Amino acid sequence: HTTGRPLIYTKWYNGNPDNFNNEDCVEVTVYHQKALYMNDNQCERERQAICQYREPTMHESVKFAVPLNQNENCMLRILAEAFAQAADNCNSCTQHTLQPTS
Numbered sequence: 001h002t003t004g005r006p007l008i009y010t011k012w013y014n015g016n017p018d019n020f021n022n023e024d025c026v027e028v029t030v031y032h033q034k035a036l037y038m039n040d041n042q043c044e045r046e047r048q049a050i051c052q053y054r055e056p057t058m059h060e061s062v063k064f065a066v067p068l069n070q071n072e073n074c075m076l077r078i079l080a081e082a083f084a085q086a087a088d089n090c091n092s093c094t095q096h097t098l099q100p101t102s
Contacts, residue, residue, distance in 0.1 A: 016037075016039050027047050
């Protein structure tokens with residue numbers, strides 16, 4: 001999410017940066033399916049961008065109580081309403097796309 005601070009990450013892959021073949025750009029790659037490492041690479045290679053995004057606004061948890069003295073239909077209706085409200089809250093804070101910020 002957007003913090004306004006510069007991105008600081010200095011975990012280089014072993015032996016990097018090595019400037020092999022004039023590698024003047026930085027990429028972040030997952031090595032051995034374990035961790036993110038930085039690597040210097042040629043600037044002509046296209047890679048995915050790292051973007052900041054706004055942190056989603058979190059809603060208060062949905063609170064509900066189902067009275068035990070109600071019949072089954074009433075209890076199911078109350079549960080269905082609570083789940084619908086929770087789904088609406090979740091959908092309102094879902095980040096579908098990441099947009100670059102300036």
